[in-house]
Amino acid sequence: DAGITQSPRYKITETGRQVTLMCHQTWSHSYMFWYRQDLGHGLRLIYYSAAADITDKGEVPDGYVVSRSKTENFPLTLESATRSQTSVYFCASSAVQSGYEQYFGPGTRLTVT
Amino acid sequence: AQRVTQPEKLLSVFKGAPVELKCNYSYSGSPELFWYVQYSRQRLQLLLRHISRESIKGFTADLNKGETSFHLKKPFAQEEDSAMYYCALRGTYKYIFGTGTRLKVLA
Numbered sequence: 001d002a003g004i005t006q007s008p009r010y011k012i013t014e015t016g017r018q019v020t021l022m023c024h025q026t027w028s029h030s031y032m033f034w035y036r037q038d039l040g041h042g043l044r045l046i047y048y049s050a051a052a053d054i055t056d057k058g059e060v061p062d063g064y065v066v067s068r069s070k071t072e073n074f075p076l077t078l079e080s081a082t083r084s085q086t087s088v089y090f091c092a093s094s095a096v097q098s099g100y101e102q103y104f105g106p107g108t109r110l111t112v113t
Numbered sequence: 114a115q116r117v118t119q120p121e122k123l124l125s126v127f128k129g130a131p132v133e134l135k136c137n138y139s140y141s142g143s144p145e146l147f148w149y150v151q152y153s154r155q156r157l158q159l160l161l162r163h164i165s166r167e168s169i170k171g172f173t174a175d176l177n178k179g180e181t182s183f184h185l186k187k188p189f190a191q192e193e194d195s196a197m198y199y200c201a202l203r204g205t206y207k208y209i210f211g212t213g214t215r216l217k218v219l220a
Contacts, residue, residue, distance in 0.1 A: 042210050043199060045209075058207075099162070101162075104157040105156065
């Protein structure tokens with residue numbers, strides 16, 4: 001599933017720094033999503049996008065910013081990283097044509113020190 | 114409120130034993146239910162969806178609207194089934210995931 005990629009795969013940053021996680025998909029899927037995966041909480045939706053220039057908040061959007069100027073890219077920015085944002089972040093995409101099945105990226109493990 | 118509940122964080126079974134991973138949901142409407150799986154060092158991937166009514170890797174799941182459940186079952190567990198399993202609900206194009214159940218199949 002090289003169609004959806006995330007970078008970096010691992011990132012260590014300090015509290016207060018800005019960090020951007022990249023997500024790129026090659027399928028031209030309309031929908032893209034950012035989740036964080038935490039023990040005991042499962043997958044929680046941070047932000048999602050239905051198309052280029054259309055984004056909306058998910059369950060846990062505070063402290064995060066997204067943009068989607070191109071269909072294939074959906075970067076997630078932590079404006080001022082906090083230790084509580086230490087997590088594994090997954091990007092996913094889906095499309096009507098595939099019955100809205102979500103295709104996940106490999107994840108980015110972010111540690112905020 | 115829209116919610117997916119997976120009551121077990123960890124389920125350990127012996128190889129060859131039956132497996133049932135529980136999932137209950139709350140949704141006002143007609144949801145579509147899924148099971149996603151994450152094997153060690155692999156991506157999350159779709160295991161099965163209720164509308165397909167198929168058996169994947171020996172797993173089946175039946176949607177019970179009366180009990181609002183979508184439990185995942187397999188009659189004989191294999192070691193390669195060890196993974197993290199997420200039950201998910203799709204209302205429109207967004208998903209709501211449960212907290213996940215880690216299945217460990219013991220030799």
